[in-house]
Amino acid sequence: MLEFTGQIDNAILAESAGHALNRHPALRSRFRLDLGTQRVEYRTDGPPGEVGFIDAQADGWSADELDRLVGVLCWTPFDLAEEAQARGEVIKVDDTTTLLVLTMHHISFDGWSRHLLVNEIIAGYQALRRGEALDPTPSAHPAGLVGPPPADVTAQRVAEAVDRLRGAPLTVTLPYDRCPAPGESSVLGANLSIELDEELTGKVMAVAAQEGSTPFMTAVALLAGTLSRYSGQRDFLFAFGWPGREDPATADAIGMFMSTLVLRVGLDETTTWRELVRNARIGALEAFMDCDVPLEPIATALNPGRHVIWPPLTPVLVNVDDLPLELPVAPGVTCRYRLDGPVHTKYDLDLFVRSDDGEHGSRLTLAIDYPTDLFDAATIETLLSGLRRSAVDLAYSTEEPCCARPADS
Template identity: 30%
Template sequence: MTGLGAVRPLATATQARLWAAEQLTPGTGELNVPVALRLRGPLDSDALVRALRALAARHESLRSTFALDTRGRLRWTAHGPEHFRVEVVDLTDRPDPHAAAQRLVEDVAWRPFDLASEVLRTAVLTLAPDDHVLVCAGHHVVFDDWSVAVFFRELEVLYAAALRGLDGARMLPPLAFGYTELSFEEQRLRSRGTLDDQVAYWAGQLAGAEPVAVPADRPRPTVRTAHADEHAFALPGPLVTRLTEVGRACGASPFMTLLAGFHALLRRWTGQTDITVGTLVTGRTTPEREKLITCLVNTLAIRSTAPKGVPFVDLLTGIRQRTLDAFAHQEAPYDQVVAALPEPAAGRRPLVQVTFELQNTTTDVAALRGGRGELPVFRGLATTAHPVPRLTARHDLELALGTGAGDAELSGRVVYPTDLFDAGTITAVVRDFRTLLDEVAADPHRPV
């Protein structure tokens, strides 16, 4: 890997997009990715700080900054390990340590980042000798859900080593591929025309597509706010099993089947037959990429144009093929895909207004946020997820499904902007989604 601060490679397309988004929403913290853990037991704070510093020394992205060069191109710089700081705060003498801790958690989590000076902040808060909170907040420019999982898996190893006075770096496999190599790899793809070919594919697939026009309870505000709420629900195991069987008969994965169900819901709710739904891919397409802490996510726009009254199995078959093609062209940066489409009419909204996720690769991240999954195990400590309250909605409707409490069950949540929707409307939409899934699971040839 490249030496510390030796070069300033170009930011990847993903980083450039997120950096630009931060400039458009300064001071909001919308792109912060926070996680907090409650640690009960005899925590060795010094060992935890050493472990966090070792993690930053290992991953150059955690001590990086972003800035434009003299030609207006965004570049990334890795600084030395001393650039990474951990705040340690003793709250035991406060009148209400828990309230003080929560204020600090929210400050660390949501304070806006200046990407020219830092991309990650961490704090270790002591409420009592046997009660602590670890809070970490990274900017999305270097932090995604996969990165969060890598961060805490490696922190477990490094903390255990620090307790024993060992060099934790020797207990983790070396990283032969880092952010510098990632940047150079993207430049090679661009120079060979690979990305241009993929962008051209998407331009053809999305030609003439219109945003999904979900019926809102109120007019869209002139200036978008981040005000949001969520509706949680569950899909029972027997229903999920039947849907899986429907998909298997069509050669479709559970992701494709549930995405087709969401398309069918949007067709019924909006009356549109041309539906485009955004979904995220992790970008972890090689073993080397799987080990990185950085943001590699990309948006894929999955479009269906089936006529009214089409049987669900036909809609599913079409979405299956579109999804396979999309994943085969997932390297094309979404902002470049959008730039390749015809210039939208003045005032027209972005193409992707609704999103869908099936979160089946980051169950430990779900646990970190209070859901089901495995939490990090720190020697001698009981670990629980600590709430970091705040929601933001970047789209009109965001549907996410993940591992539920029972066998085969899926938990779900819909995040929505309260500027547009009442809670009762979203409750009704989720109820309709469940009903529709029951119908197509019982009769996959049912018209949708």
């Protein structure tokens, strides 16, 4: 959901969004299962999803009614066989506020695609405002951009990845408040976060820079150190999303290229915070090297009895939040992502790290998405406090063992 603030031309915005949904074959995808052959028919020659317009101001919509409408737009399922996998709605809230609700199915769309699509819609709006025609050229078809690696290469790489991960626990000891029986948990969640001030962020990232560690790798270290303090676990598998855009030809293509990678990070009683950051970096680099290895055969080898609809090797996901805070559109008009809707999470714990530049330096934000049927808010707040404590120790007690202090010190 995008919120435009300023004097926006809603008709032009709808035209630009509709053009973008039509230009990308992936967004016109249909997937039909042939029950006879048990094969999926994939087509992109159908019509695109529609972009509608609602004048909520003229029609007298209340705030509650508008919230319910947005919920319906966001969570109405797609018919994969009959419908395009993307649709939109432009909603005029008042004279200076417009919402653009874009709904895409993950089968045809990933996080990288989100940036491409939003940027294209804004660029199209700007072009139409200048009186220019939009580019009618279809974008590249995603099916023509990537292909499977040779079977013998895949088998060898899968075996190497399995060896790298073998022996690590396939679970993470988390401070659950409730543990529903398998199949009873929901994906409805909530989000809580903490922000590290400029001084602490600067010291944390200074240590990270010495070890060649990114904010993502640093977040992995902080999480592993914090969870180890709480539970005593010393070996962790964490999942993370990988854009899957190694081939330059995919850089500007909308589609579902993302894959899930799994990194391993470990520590023992003597591991210092600096060494843990180093371990996290090594684990991430090893996972990056396996970015073209499919996860399914790895999961089958390591966890053959898993339930196929749940994460295969770990209940914890770590990712980077790189959504821009604000996007310029036109003089006096800005756009920002609205993230105030319901949270849905498939993992038991999603940790997101983002870095924002401020007047006096950068600030790291650590945010956790969690299923509300597994955790109470107070438990997640305690875990976030533990992450802050770990950040302080990384910054100021860099050469001390991570496990030298209890979690609640």
